[in-house]
Amino acid sequence: MNVLVLNSGSSSIKFQFFAMQGGEGGAVRAKGAVERIGESSGKFEYENEKGAEFKREDAVPDHDAGLRLVMEALTHADHGVLASTDEIEAVGHRVVHGGERFHAPTSINDEVEQAIEAHIPLAPLHNPPNLTGIRTARKLIPNAEQVAVFDTAFHQTMPPHAYMYAFPYELYEQAGVRRYGFHGTSHAYVSRELCKLMGREVEDVNLISAHLGNGASMAAVAGGRCVDTSLGMTPLAGLIMGTRTGDFDPAILFYLARERGYSLEEMDQLVNKESGLKGICGSNDLRDVHDKAASGDERAALALEMLAYRNRKYFGGYFAALGRVDAIVFTAGVGENDDRVRELSLQGLSGLGVHVDPERNQAGGGRFKAPGRISTDDSPVQVWVVPTNEELEIARQTYTALRA
Structure with missing residues (x-):
């Protein structure tokens, strides 16, 4: 399965393109980043599996333009790795906050998109650009399956005595005040890799x-x-x-x-x-x-x-x-x-x-x-x-x- 991973920040898009070989391993065929989106001088860096590099410094007005740069690089005649963006089967999006609703990676539809938007008050600096990346990718790569992977999901197995704060209980019920945790994608990865290393x-x-x-x-x-x-x-x-x-x-x-x-x-x-x-x-x-x-x-x-x-x-x-x-x-x-x-x-x-x-x-x-x-x-x-x-x-x- 060809999977494009996107990490959309407020002024950047980091990406890696994987040829997945089963659920555990995958070869990185290309990677790079679009930076300084919305500024007078943007920056785009790209490299493919053969070591070919491409750099460009020019204004990138918005995330739509940034993701178009990524698509153009992936399909470029000289340094691309795809004949067409139709070969991208799935896009995995990093989303910082999924609250209590999302315990696992989730296929994105309009309802999920709205739920991510509803969690913006819990991650006002991160969920908005994550959501922008999702909306842009759904528009530019409409035939690919879109999946949200939440930083908070790994921590949703915590018991109530670990995630609750000693505030009035109504603040948890009405305002979602509790421990959520972050860096969950990293903790999940190294935890599983460590067990393999230990046999x-x-x-x-x-x-x-x-x-x-x-x-x-x-x-x-x-x-x-x-x-x-x-x-x-x-x-x-x-x-x-x-x-x-x-x-x-x-x-x-x-x-x-x-x-x-x-x-x-x-x-x-x-x-x-x-x-x-x-x-x-x-x-x-x-x-x-x-x-x-x-x-x-x-x-x-x-x-x-x-x-x-x-x-x-x-x-x-x-x-x-x-x-x-x-x-x-x-x-x-x-x-x-x-x-x-x-x-x-x-x-x-x-x-x-x-x-x-x-x-x-x-x-x-x-x-x-x-x-x-x-x-x-x-x-x-x-x-x-x-x-x-x-x-x-x-x-x-x-x-x-x-x-x-």
Whole structure:
């Protein structure tokens, strides 16, 4: 099955085109991105399975024009991989928020499109561009099956005691106030891949998945089912991130509004864009934070300590939530490439059966382009680094939804 995966942002379209070989694997025949949509100077990058590249910088007025560029590249006489867009059998769309309604990948019709639109209040920055991509693709590739793959779906197996907040129950019933979780496509991918690497059935493995990047989350996964996750109703909760606070005392905002005159917009900006690592030491790029700390910057060293300490607390909490942990898996930009953060985040967990091999953790400069085990051979809890592949996971889920 030929599957085009689209990730539509507010000013971008990222894409990969797969020739799926069953529900598990697929060859990437082409990939690329359209960026700066709606700006005076757009950018389009494309490459195919043979290494041929195509780049263009020109205005891209809207998503319709952006997706037309993608279609033209895929069918181009010189660097295309298709004779016609009619060869695209399915389009898998990343959709950030599906609320409680969507527990699995879903074929898109008018009703589903309206439901995604209805969830915009829960993800006002993400669902609108996701929806724009869906509407554009349905118009330009009308013969292809369109499937929505939701970031929140993987976490819909959480029990009520894990996803409910201690607010008046009416806020859950009437306004949907609860924990939803995000990064679900990534957590789903690395969880399944880890079980393969361990040579065990998914149903037999309890694991903690740590998706660490500029945005970060953890998930406690029991037998393939998420039972808890660190992100909440929004992507603000949980771990310390590049520019987001993670968990904090919400009464701080009342104090800032009352004593410092902060507006709602200023508080939103504060907790989402000006906090986290950036707020502590002035940089949200961990490479810069490491460099600053190594040169004696005390606030950068503090930021690293804070981040690692929060990670450790969540690891420990998920040991308690799962009861038994067979493995920990790191993924995403920081999880895959920062051996120091991995080391500090697991420091002191030997009493829980976590024993990291320093040489394995630092192999290849600590950067993992392929899966690798970083725990000792006799560690009761295996620790792995597994590079995520959300596009392949979307293609897999799209294939599975249409073959069901």
